[in-house]
Structures are given as C-alpha cells and as structure tokens.
Amino acid sequence: MNISDIVQVLDGTLVAGGNSSRTVGAVVANDLMSDVLLNDADDILLLTSLASDQAIRTANIIGAMCVVVHNAKPLPQTMCQVADTLGIPLVSSPLSKYESCVRVHGFLSKE
Amino acid sequence: MEYKPTILTGGEVRSDDQIIAAHNKSARRVSGPALPGAEDSPLVIMELLQRLRVKDVMRSREIISVERTDSMRFAQNLMKRNKISGVPVLEGKRLFGIVSVNDIISALEGGWIHDTCQQHMATNLIVLEEDMPLAFAIKYFQNYTFGRFPVLNKDRDLVGIVSQRDVMRVLMKELTDELTRLEGATQQDKGIEPSKSEGALPYYSMRQFVVVHNDLSSAGKAANEIKKMLSDSGVDKKFIRRVAVAAYELEINICIHSVGGTLTFILDTEKATIVAKDNGPGIEDVEWACRDGTSTANDWIRSMGFGAGMGLSNSKRVADTFDIKSKIPTGTTVMCTFNLSGQNNVKQDV
Numbered sequence: 001m002n003i004s005d006i007v008q009v010l011d012g013t014l015v016a017g018g019n020s021s022r023t024v025g026a027v028v029a030n031d032l033m034s035d036v037l038l039n040d041a042d043d044i045l046l047l048t049s050l051a052s053d054q055a056i057r058t059a060n061i062i063g064a065m066c067v068v069v070h071n072a073k074p075l076p077q078t079m080c081q082v083a084d085t086l087g088i089p090l091v092s093s094p095l096s097k098y099e100s101c102v103r104v105h106g107f108l109s110k111e
Numbered sequence: 112m113e114y115k116p117t118i119l120t121g122g123e124v125r126s127d128d129q130i131i132a133a134h135n136k137s138a139r140r141v142s143g144p145a146l147p148g149a150e151d152s153p154l155v156i157m158e159l160l161q162r163l164r165v166k167d168v169m170r171s172r173e174i175i176s177v178e179r180t181d182s183m184r185f186a187q188n189l190m191k192r193n194k195i196s197g198v199p200v201l202e203g204k205r206l207f208g209i210v211s212v213n214d215i216i217s218a219l220e221g222g223w224i225h226d227t228c229q230q231h232m233a234t235n236l237i238v239l240e241e242d243m244p245l246a247f248a249i250k251y252f253q254n255y256t257f258g259r260f261p262v263l264n265k266d267r268d269l270v271g272i273v274s275q276r277d278v279m280r281v282l283m284k285e286l287t288d289e290l291t292r293l294e295g296a297t298q299q300d301k302g303i304e305p306s307k308s309e310g311a312l313p314y315y316s317m318r319q320f321v322v323v324h325n326d327l328s329s330a331g332k333a334a335n336e337i338k339k340m341l342s343d344s345g346v347d348k349k350f351i352r353r354v355a356v357a358a359y360e361l362e363i364n365i366c367i368h369s370v371g372g373t374l375t376f377i378l379d380t381e382k383a384t385i386v387a388k389d390n391g392p393g394i395e396d397v398e399w400a401c402r403d404g405t406s407t408a409n410d411w412i413r414s415m416g417f418g419a420g421m422g423l424s425n426s427k428r429v430a431d432t433f434d435i436k437s438k439i440p441t442g443t444t445v446m447c448t449f450n451l452s453g454q455n456n457v458k459q460d461v
Contacts, residue, residue: 034360035419052416
C-alpha cells in the first residue's frame, strides 16, 4: 500500500509533504503522541485526528511514511509547512478514523 | 608482626557504588547531575570530570617506595634524592603505610631515625581507587589537607600516586582539547563542515536548544534537529529512533510542564547524551511522575495530543541510563545516555 493507494482508499487528498514510493509497514491509529512514540515498527501509516504540527513532528521521530488527518479537519498552514520541510506526506480524509481503519485493514488483507 | 593498615576511602572501606551514593546524597544541589565537585561547573567541565578517571591522571611509572624493614634514614635519603615529601611503604604491590616528611622530622627530633619504617609509618590511609571519576579526586583534595593520594586497583594493590599537580596538568590538556572540539562544532553550526569523512561520527559535538513554556508550535523542533544530526552522522536507525524519542518526550515535558528550560545534546564517539533542564517548578514526587500514565497535564494539553503521562517512562525505556533530579521550586534535570558501542544490540527496540 503506497501513498496513491492511501489517497484512493481513504477518499483523501495529498495536501503536503510530496509523494513517495514508500509502502505501509504498519498502521497506528492514535491521537496521543506519546502512545504513537511507543511503536517500534518501520514505515508506519499514522491515522490521527490531531491536526497540528506535533502530529508531523511525531511522525518524523518514528520515521512514519505518511500521516492521515480525518473528518476533513482544516489543516493549519504551519502543519503543511512542517510536512513539506520534513518530507512527510500529509493526507486529509473526510472519513472518521474508525472508517479509515476498516478500509485500510480491508485493503491490506487483500495484498 | 603482620601490619594491617586501615585504608580509608573517604572515611571507611566502601564499594564504588556506596561511595558514589554517599557523594550524591551529600551534593549541595538536588537538581543537575549529582557529581561531587561539579555541582556548579559548566556542562563541558562536568562531562570532563565524569569521563576522566583517577587512573587517567595518576603517575604509575616508577613508584618510589620503601619496604617495611627499611630504616627511616633510608626513607629520608630517598625523599631527599627524589625531592618528594612522602613515600609509600610496600610489600610487593601491597600498600602498608606512608612515611611523610613530618614522620622524618619527628624521627630526627625523637632520635629514632634508625628505626624501621613499619614502626613509625602512618597506617590510617586515605586512598583513591583507579576507576573513580576525577571529580572524586578533586573533592578529596578539597576535603583533606594531603598533597597526594595513593591509588589502588580493585585487588587493593598500589598502582599509582596522584597529586594536585597531576590533576591540573591533565585537566588543562583535556580542557584545551575540548575547546578545540567545541570550536569545530561552532564552525559546523555556521555552515562550515568539520573535518571528517562522510558519514563518520564527529569526535565531539554539542548543541543546546532553548525550550519555551507552552510554545507547542515550536516544541519538537529540537528533537527533530537532533535526529537530523544523528542521521547525518550515519548512526544505526534504531539508535537514532531511541535518542529522538527521548529528546522529543523531554522537550515536550519542558514545554508543557515547566516555566521553560534547555535541551542539550552531546555526541561523541562513545555515546549520545541528552540533558533536559528546566527552571521550575520541580516535581513533588519523582517516583510517581516516572510511572506510566501519571500526568498533571490539563485538558488543553491533552487536546494537543500530549499529557498521556508517558514522557518520563518512555524516555527511561529507550535510554541506556536515565537519571532525574528535581527540587521545588528550582526545577528538574533529566539526563539520558545512549551507548554507541554495540549500537545494534539496542536496549529495547522502539
């Protein structure tokens, strides 16, 4: 599952950070960044409702491959700038986090 | 007659851990690394006093000594010839006592200059151990009036003598080297690449970041910068992640729980060190604060994705050593180190 797949499956839009060829190694759905930091997997797809710079900085610390913000939340301009600076693809999705989890699971199960 | 001298390491025979614990307990400041003699020293000197050991400064070649059966006159001539003010009394490498100039003067006045050394040598000895940090030696010179101390190894054999002059000589040289390295790090900050091969670790580099209270828009910048520094150094990815997680958690902690402070990152060829120091208000119950899930964060902080109460425990989990000191109202200092040797055998993957 790459960035293009994520955008398509989650009805999302790639808003910052640019595209990349990395594929999903693990999925984390969480809004508490300390919990996110506990994960040890590589190439994490971070599904969150946190629309702030910290979601991107946290993603960078753990080497996440993409961040998806849900419920079509407006994304602060600084969040997009941080994503561009750190090169982390940032996707906005109208879905709820729960719905995203279901769809991503369905897609990965077929891979 | 078998002499069994009382060998004192700061009052009594104790293990290294006991000695360190005792010194830490008596340190004046509660916050900051509890290193004797370094409580008020700049970070570079603190690091130096911690890194250097007594064995790094002691003189170990050609220890001038006498045997127990040698006469006081022999000791006197030996001291005069070598221009020294005391000689250890040895049997093999075993230290039995010390004959000082004062003992010689007493012998001359008392008329026992032809007696053996074992009859008049001092046997209540204050000694240093070769693996003690240099800070301990400096503390000993402050606490006692002696100009030099015998140095023992783990087998309690005499392996050297250390004087104040030895300490100063080595300290000055190391400080000069550190300044040279820091100048190199400063040049790097100005965009001048240090002289090193691509991807190689710098010999020494240090960066300090100011963390502002409640400035969540900037929080995490320092940790990301530290991660970049490590990535540029070609260090193992798992290692980078451990350091970055601790740096991030500690930076966020300063931002949301304190009035502000600094995050300092030190990298050398052996380890990475993070020192997070804030200016208050301090933690009332450090043990409680280090438990998973305990937090004093308010709803606003939680709405920003923090305050889960995992910051300190996460940092402790990923670090090879974790030390925290806190005092109300002066503040909290957390120090985490990460050993680069065998970096692939990480303490725990994150």
